[in-house]
Amino acid sequence: MNTQKLLTWITPLTLGALLGLYEILHGLFYVLYGTPDQERDYPLEIVLGLPIMILCLGGHWLTRRISHYNTRTIWITEAVLVGLVIYGFSRS
Numbered sequence: 001m002n003t004q005k006l007l008t009w010i011t012p013l014t015l016g017a018l019l020g021l022y023e024i025l026h027g028l029f030y031v032l033y034g035t036p037d038q039e040r041d042y043p044l045e046i047v048l049g050l051p052i053m054i055l056c057l058g059g060h061w062l063t064r065r066i067s068h069y070n071t072r073t074i075w076i077t078e079a080v081l082v083g084l085v086i087y088g089f090s091r092s
Contacts, residue, residue: 020053
């Protein structure tokens with residue numbers, strides 16, 4: 001596989017989508033195999049992981065389309081977007 005193509009798919013927003021998928025699977029694990037308290041608390045992770053994953057994948061798809069699949073532009077744009085989200089959460 002070409003390095004350029006790999007870098008086009010592994011970007012900050014796709015890593016955010018993997019974080020959302022992790023939250024979904026983590027919450028699902030504790031809902032299925034956790035103690036009664038954990039079964040009550042962890043469905044929120046599933047509910048919050050879904051929009052994170054969907055927004056990250058949608059943002060990645062939109063960024064790729066707008067930048068005409070230019071790897072450097074995708075990485076710069078997504079790094080700025082992720083940086084702004086992190087900055088916003090740290091300020092709140």
